[in-house]
Amino acid sequence: MDSTLEKIYSITPEQAAQYNDMVMLGSGGHGICFEKGKGVRLWDINGKSYLDCTSQGWAMYLGHANEEIRQTVYEHMGNLGHLNQNSDHLARYALAKRLTELAPEGMNRVLFAIGGSSAIEAAMKIAVKNVPGARHFISLQDGYHGSSLTTGAASWLSTKSAGMFTGFNSFLSILNDVFIRVPNPFMYRWDGSDNPEDCIDFCLKVTRDTILRSTSGPVAGIIVEPLQASGGQIPLPKRYLQGLRKICDAFGCLLIFDELQTYCRIGEYFAANKYEVKPDIICLGKALGAGLPMAAILIRDGLEGFGPLGEEVHTFANNSIAQVAALKQLDIIERDNILENVNTQGDYMGARLKALQQQFPQIGDVRQVGLHIGIEFVTNPLTKEPDLEFAQTVKAIALHMGLILGEAGYRMNVLKIKPPLIITREECDEVMNIFTAAVAAASQKLGR
Numbered sequence: 001m002d003s004t005l006e007k008i009y010s011i012t013p014e015q016a017a018q019y020n021d022m023v024m025l026g027s028g029g030h031g032i033c034f035e036k037g038k039g040v041r042l043w044d045i046n047g048k049s050y051l052d053c054t055s056q057g058w059a060m061y062l063g064h065a066n067e068e069i070r071q072t073v074y075e076h077m078g079n080l081g082h083l084n085q086n087s088d089h090l091a092r093y094a095l096a097k098r099l100t101e102l103a104p105e106g107m108n109r110v111l112f113a114i115g116g117s118s119a120i121e122a123a124m125k126i127a128v129k130n131v132p133g134a135r136h137f138i139s140l141q142d143g144y145h146g147s148s149l150t151t152g153a154a155s156w157l158s159t160k161s162a163g164m165f166t167g168f169n170s171f172l173s174i175l176n177d178v179f180i181r182v183p184n185p186f187m188y189r190w191d192g193s194d195n196p197e198d199c200i201d202f203c204l205k206v207t208r209d210t211i212l213r214s215t216s217g218p219v220a221g222i223i224v225e226p227l228q229a230s231g232g233q234i235p236l237p238k239r240y241l242q243g244l245r246k247i248c249d250a251f252g253c254l255l256i257f258d259e260l261q262t263y264c265r266i267g268e269y270f271a272a273n274k275y276e277v278k279p280d281i282i283c284l285g286k287a288l289g290a291g292l293p294m295a296a297i298l299i300r301d302g303l304e305g306f307g308p309l310g311e312e313v314h315t316f317a318n319n320s321i322a323q324v325a326a327l328k329q330l331d332i333i334e335r336d337n338i339l340e341n342v343n344t345q346g347d348y349m350g351a352r353l354k355a356l357q358q359q360f361p362q363i364g365d366v367r368q369v370g371l372h373i374g375i376e377f378v379t380n381p382l383t384k385e386p387d388l389e390f391a392q393t394v395k396a397i398a399l400h401m402g403l404i405l406g407e408a409g410y411r412m413n414v415l416k417i418k419p420p421l422i423i424t425r426e427e428c429d430e431v432m433n434i435f436t437a438a439v440a441a442a443s444q445k446l447g448r
């Protein structure tokens with residue numbers, strides 16, 4: 001073994017525990033210390049194995065330690081690694097071409113970025129350039145677009161609802177008033193009529209009114225996740241998204257799709273195509289680089305892009321290794337029909353969860369599109385009071401049983417099942433069996 005790796009791997013669990021304080025985190029606490037992974041599984045330094053239904057920040061579509069990505073990256077790194085923004089490489093051209101081919105027609109320019117928040121900010125800059133005099137953006141309740149100073153101001157983190165995620169309050173004093181939030185069509189928690197169409201109409205009407213009467217000057221853009229992930233796994237209806245397009249056209253502002261989490265995970269490359277909406281800008285990140293850090297924006301023809309005078313400059317915005325990995329990942333997704341797997345396994349787990357809901361009224365709602373799955377826990381299915389304790393108990397028991405689940409929203413009563421997209425039927429059964437056992441055990445433990 002390489003001598004540096006040897007030194008790393010010889011750190012004992014006791015030493016690792018002592019080193020904890022040297023590593024500062026920006027959120028949460030230190031979790032499990034992992035040693036290795038393969039596919040959907042991870043192993044910790046004590047040898048315990050886990051099924052990973054978080055894909056580590058939803059970023060590992062092909063699972064852990066994918067051998068083909070490794071070989072391609074290894075071969076490429078013998079030639080090149082990091083390149084400055086103005087240096088070119090064929091991988092950048094090839095990835096730009098591939099993404100524009102997959103995206104809705106007429107989105108033919110790609111800017112690569114270092115991460116999600118920075119891609120969102122780049123999209124915002126493009127919108128401001130194209131809507132002269134604009135000072136505002138519209139974002140949605142329960143939306144999440146990052147935690148940089150600007151994108152955090154667009155996200156649920158900076159609202160009073162943030163619950164246990166109040167950390168963003170530390171920065172409220174210098175946050176700008178760029179973002180104005182509008183209601184999201186969250187059908188399960190809509191307290192209007194029983195007709196979901198009314199909810200869509202209401203949300204669109206408020207958005208229209210807000211642009212007309214609640215902003216000082218023009219709005220640069222509406223920024224939206226087609227499926228609100230971090231805010232609670234809330235799929236937004238097609239008619240609503242199409243309605244946003246019409247509003248943007250009416251008011252001359254840009255529609256920005258934040259597709260960081262929907263890219264491929266909803267069973268299509270782009271939500272824009274699935275929901276038949278043509279946004280002006282699409283933002284990508286997370287799993288785009290097959291686990292290597294990278295992000296991107298695609299902009300539609302006719303928009304003014306960035307010029308040569310230093311509008312958007314980042315040292316690591318042109319990493320040829322991540323670009324090669326992104327292309328290899330797309331080759332594998334296509335070759336192995338992985339999007340089909342996303343739909344098949346997602347629907348299968350969705351159906352099993354719906355069946356489980358019949359047994360356990362603590363499961364208030366199951367929301368599933370592809371392998372984007374959220375399970376909302378409530379104290380009573382009629383009152384829909386969020387049950388944080390039940391959700392967290394299920395999560396802890398599942399972890400003990402070797403299943404890593406995510407959690408969502410300021411209420412934190414939504415658990416997420418978002419495994420790597422390569423998950424097999426057998427692995428789905430394992431996930432579902434552990435989840436079912438954890439729900440039953442939580443029900444017994446809490447006596448409800």
Ligand SMILES: Cc1ncc(COP(=O)(O)O)c(C=O)c1O
Pocket residue numbers: 115116117118120144145146147225229230258259260261285286
């Ligand atoms: C939908 C969405 N947009 C933007 C971001 C921000 O990306 P990053 O954490 O890479 O800055 C995230 C991260 O969770 C996200 O889920």
